[in-house]
Amino acid sequence: MNKKNKTQEELNNEIKLLRKRITELEKLDSEHKQQQQQQQQQQQQKDLIGRKKIAAALRESEARFRMLFNAGKDFMAVHQIEKDGRVTNFMQVNDAFCEGLGYTREEMLKLSPRDIDEPERLEQLPAIIEKLLKEKHVLFETEHVAKYGHRIPVEVSAVLFQTEDGPCALSVARDITERKKAETELKALTQRLEMILGATKTGIDIIDSDVNMVYITAVPTFDFDFFATR
Numbered sequence: 001m002n003k004k005n006k007t008q009e010e011l012n013n014e015i016k017l018l019r020k021r022i023t024e025l026e027k028l029d030s031e032h033k034q035q036q037q038q039q040q041q042q043q044q045q046k047d048l049i050g051r052k053k054i055a056a057a058l059r060e061s062e063a064r065f066r067m068l069f070n071a072g073k074d075f076m077a078v079h080q081i082e083k084d085g086r087v088t089n090f091m092q093v094n095d096a097f098c099e100g101l102g103y104t105r106e107e108m109l110k111l112s113p114r115d116i117d118e119p120e121r122l123e124q125l126p127a128i129i130e131k132l133l134k135e136k137h138v139l140f141e142t143e144h145v146a147k148y149g150h151r152i153p154v155e156v157s158a159v160l161f162q163t164e165d166g167p168c169a170l171s172v173a174r175d176i177t178e179r180k181k182a183e184t185e186l187k188a189l190t191q192r193l194e195m196i197l198g199a200t201k202t203g204i205d206i207i208d209s210d211v212n213m214v215y216i217t218a219v220p221t222f223d224f225d226f227f228a229t230r
Contacts, residue, residue, distance in 0.1 A: 070095045075144070075154065075173040079113060080166060085129050087113050091168070100175065102147035113171075118143040118151060128158075132169060136160045144173065153180045 075097040080088040093108045101108070101116060114122060121142050132138040137159050143151040154173040161168055 072096060072172075075100055075171075075175070077108075077113075077171050077173075078168055079171075080163075080168050081129060081133065081160075082166070085126060085133075087125075087129065087169075097173075100146070100152065101144060107147075116144045118145055132158055132160050133167065141176070153177055 072094065073096050076092075076094040077090050077097055078092040079090050082088060089112045090109055093105060098105050098108050103111070114125065117125070124140075128138055128140055137157070139155070139157050141153065141155050143153050145151055153176050155176050156171055156173045158169045158171040161170065
């Protein structure tokens with residue numbers, strides 16, 4: 001009887017110890033969960049702060065890009081290049097481009113490079129796009145046709161960049177009207193000078209600032225036999 005009572009007492013003690021251990025484990029588990037929740041909350045807070053910083057940096061970067069994009073006097077535009085090499089409508093255009101061609105921004109965004117380039121050079125566009133895709137940069141001259149028909153000679157520098165939607169081109173077109181006028185005037189003056197020099201009876205040499213011969217007129221040929229018979 002005494003042995004049975006002792007055994008029962010031992011069982012009761014073991015049960016108490018087990019209950020105590022279970023309570024301790026439950027407490028540890030609760031503390032662990034609380035710690036995990038705190039860590040998750042801290043991480044979420046860090047992620048949120050990080051996302052806010054990234055969003056703020058993106059907004060700042062976009063604002064800076066827009067300011068630089070619209071501050072320039074050159075015509076600037078962005079358009080996408082599709083898989084078959086076709087160009088899409090403009091995705092972005094700067095103020096100078098709109099003002100130079102006489103369109104509103106809304107009107108420009110409904111157009112593509114094919115709509116503003118001179119018709120005579122449209123057949124060259126596929127070759128230009130092919131070179132751009134291959135070399136990532138291309139430089140060429142063309143004429144943009146404004147809303148009311150007048151043409152603007154431009155030198156276009158286009159660079160390729162990648163987006164999630166595919167390759168895009170950033171084009172910067174510089175108005176070279178004055179350069180073309182100067183080239184035309186220089187050509188006319190050169191032709192006139194050659195005509196005048198060609199009509200002279202005396203040989204004339206023209207040298208540049210580095211003492212290089214740049215023009216020589218023909219020296220008149222004299223018939224010395226004619227003078228000898230006189």
